[in-house]
Amino acid sequence: MTRRAAPRPVDAVVATRLAPPRYAGRLVSRDDLLATLHAGRGGTLTLVVAPAGFGKTTLLAQWRRELMIAGFSVAWVAIEEGDDEETQFLSCLTAALDHAGIDAGRGALDVLNRIHGSNPETVAGVLVNELAELPGEICVVLDDFHHLHSAQVIGIVQHLLVHAPAGFHLAIATRTAPPLKLADLRLRGALTQIDFRQLRFGYEQARVFLAERLREEPAPDLVERLWRETDGWVAGLQLAAIALRSGDLAPAALDSGAYARNLADYLTERVLDGLPADVLEFMLRTSVCERFNDSLCAALTGRADAGPLLRQIEAENLFVLPIEDAGDWYRFHPLFAEYLRKRLGTRTDLEARALHRAACRWFRDCGQPIEAARHALEAGDTDAAVDLVAASARSLVEQGQYKTLVQWAQRLPEARLARCRGLALDTAFALAMCFRFDDAGRFLDLAGHGPPDPQQFAPQAVRGIIAVFGDHIDAALAYLPAWVESGRCDDPLAVCAACNVLTYAYTEQGEFERARQIQVSARRFPESARSPAELVYSRSVLGLSHAAAGEIKRAETCYREALARAESGAGRRSFPASFAAALLAEVLYETNRLEAVEAVLAGRLDVVADGPIPAALNRAFVSYARTRAARGAADEALIVLERMQARGEELGLIRVLAIALAERIRVFVLLGDQSTAAALQAQLDALAARAGDAAADAAADVRTHAVIGHARIAAGGDPQAGIVDRLRAEVDRANAAQRRILAVRCGVLLAVVLARLGHDAQARVQLRAAAGLARGLGVLRTLIDEPGSARLIDQLARRAPPDMEPAERKWLATLCTATAPPGSGAGALVTLAEPQRSEALKDREREVLRLLACGFSNKKIASTMSVSVETVKWYLKQIYPKLGVSGRGRAVDCARARGLI
Secondary structure (H helix, E strand, O other): OOOOOOOOOHHHOOHHHHOOOOOOOOOOOOHHHHHHHHHOOOOOEEEEEOOOOOOHHHHHHHHHHHHHHOOOEEEEEEOOHHHOOHHHHHHHHHHHHHHOOOOOOHHHHHHHHHOOOOOHHHHHHHHHHHHHOOOOOEEEEEEOHHHOOOHHHHHHHHHHHHOOOOOEEEEEEEOOOOOOOOHHHHHOOOEEEEOHHHHOOOHHHHHHHHHHHHOOOOOHHHHHHHHHHHOOOHHHHHHHHHHHHHOOOOOOOOOOHHHHHHHHHHHHHHHHOOOOHHHHHHHHHHOOOOOEOHHHHHHHHOOOOHHHHHHHHHHOOOOEEEOOOOOOOEEEOHHHHHHHHHHHHOOOHHHHHHHHHHHHHHHHHOOOHHHHHHHHHHHOOHHHHHHHHHHHHHHHHHOOOHHHHHHHHOOOOHHHHHOOHHHHHHHHHHHHHOOOHHHHHHHHHHHOOOOOOOOOOOHHHHHHHHHHHOOOHHHHHHHHHHHHHHOOOOOHHHHHHHHHHHHHHHHHOOOHHHHHHOHHHHOOOOHHHOOHHHHHHHHHHHHHHHHHOOOHHHHHHHHHHHHHHHHHHOOOOOHHHHHHHHHHHHHHHHOOOHHHHHHHHOOOHHHHHHOOOHHHHHHHHHHHHHHHHHOOOHHHHHHHHHHHHHHHHHHOOHHHHHHHHHHHHHHHHHOOOHHHHHHHHHHHHHHHHHHHHOOHHHHHHHHHHHHHHHHHHHHHOOOOOOHHHHHHHHHHHHHHOOOHHHHHHHHHHHHHHHHHOOOHHHHHHHHHHHHHHHHHHOOOHHHHOOOOHHHHHHHHHHOOOOOOOHHHHHHHHHHHHHOOOOOOOOOOOHHHOOOOOOOOOOHHHHHHHHHHHOOOOHHHHHHHHOOOHHHHHHHHHHHHHHHOOOOHHHHHHHHHHOOOO
16 A cells, blocks of 8 residues: 655745746746636636746736736745655645745645545645635646646545635646546636647747847847747747847847757757657657658558557647648647757768658658658658658649759759759759859750750740849840740749830839830730749739839839738748838838838748848848938948948849948938038949949949949038939939939038028028928928938928928928938938937836735735745835835835836
């Protein structure tokens, strides 16, 4: 017969188990979840179920504080493995009740120790009666409930739930669904349940969390990347923040240094240690696949019970997540999947190859060649890989997955590729779309010069893409329009790609109507025959033609249609979606929707930078840099522009280089650093001097940006001789080419320079002309962003001439609202001034004040905040001098008067 364990004295329970853990820094408020918990507090049970590190304990700790403020008595027990025995469990529960000032539990513990063989119902019945006699509302929190399995302990909890007295509530945090019968509670609406889907952070919560732990506002692009890579997993974000602060994690690389080590330690200690060997083996084998179902798991593991085991792993919250809208498919959490694959990689290469071969066979037999191809390549099966990549190439191109096709094709023997003409041509197109023009030409050579196949991608289209993206627009226009209009090619992808390239080319030359008309040739193919990516590009380049003509609203409509189509078809971080987002960002920025710019570009700059289209690179990086500068992060704006310049140098794009240099000059002038701006201008002048060897359009643009750079420096210092004439020439040239936004930019700079030279009357005339053109176009930021423009606009608004119409006055008022304070001359960088000081009181000091205002004693404040009474006294000593008071009552009055609580 098993001997009952000796009873643990109630006062022997470690005190730290009777309150939530203390947290360094401010917690992210989970207002939505707290509202859910508050709504269910009149029921019997709150159940929070999620894997390790999703913030279960933190959420209940926040709720505990709110309950105590609302008048609840709250007992907290941090369950450990040794508590899975009724005496130990009841001792801990009684100690928690006693710690919370609740006189209950000792009678039940006495019955358990005195009456041999007492059943759980008897023991729980005594506890229920003790609780029923107490006044007020009581909540008991059982944290880490997954350590409890014994029938006796579960029986006590079950009986407590069934016969819970009025005013009693139980809250359970657990990694796995508890072995409790909850159907009746659910039917009666007495159960509130929260799972990992609700617990994982959204983007904004991740931003607040990282800002607190990094002690600075993180860049939106970094937040989005970490949020996406961690899938909102709180522990993953915390480990990333630690690594970032220690310098072990570069913002662009999650898998490095301390982050990888800490993640491995966390997952091993908190998740994998203690798992049955067969379950761990099952997870390692299935991790080779991005997604899996019962049948695929059976093929990978050889287990007939793969389905039930997969369901068990999901129920135990081992980071296996169902894929929404995908039937019975599952995936691992991204970080967990990566860790499992690395752990699998420590085994023999033969074992991993065998798993990939099994996955390849399964996907091939199911008619899914793209996933089969990936596994064939990983398995090193060249023969199967060639056939599967050839079968997948067109689908990858149509979806805009150019880099995937390029990476796959380059892993195959070129001798085999030469015999697959269609694959070589598709790969040449993908390489051109990745801005790898030399490699694209090599693959065109591999495809040979055989008779044209109207059903295969046409070499003419690839050469047209290379010419236009390489700024040799005239070369493309020399032959591509005639080829498109001849109708000799029946491949929708090739013809429509050529039409999109021509629309872009004509737009660059200012021939907007011709740019739109060329799309008629693409419409001879029904939408069902055109690729999803090509349709996105078609709407995007049409938007470009409208934007270049100053039709901002029509451009935005096109961009939004393209973005919606790309996100639904290819995913948020696909290049088609990122391309449309880059173009949309420019419109959003011009119309002063700065938060929308950050939101639409978050997590996409790296995709745009790797992409092929200079128009996307220019618009995304400039819009993002200007937005960050306007929001007070000049240093970050400069880093983004330096990255843009480096990419332009890498690709040999002089137009991108010129724009990046001119934008950096603008920032330094606005910051008052004329010497650095002058040094950058020297680089820009040198670029303009050697631009004669480039295509005519690109060379002209470089020279224009050199003039703009000089004008910006003149706005912040002494104007260079001849700058007025050069600016007038640029305004005339921009108007003649119908590049109206460029005309606005050069026009407002001309006004600022004229004012610098003392020609105030001319400056006002020029500014009114530029402002009138901008109002007609609906653009705002181009007017107010330039150095000195804010002051000039303010002066014109305050000294409006009698002939100024009401609409013009209203427009100037709108501009003044968006610019710096009058006379600052800071343009769009108004937030780069010294930031206001934050409140002197820290978050924890405010919390003490809030509890003081509730009438709490020092002891109750200490219990609510999970600190000692001495700590509360220390906080009060810090608070009083900051508020200039000498007592509790005056501190509360002062805090309320200042709006601090």
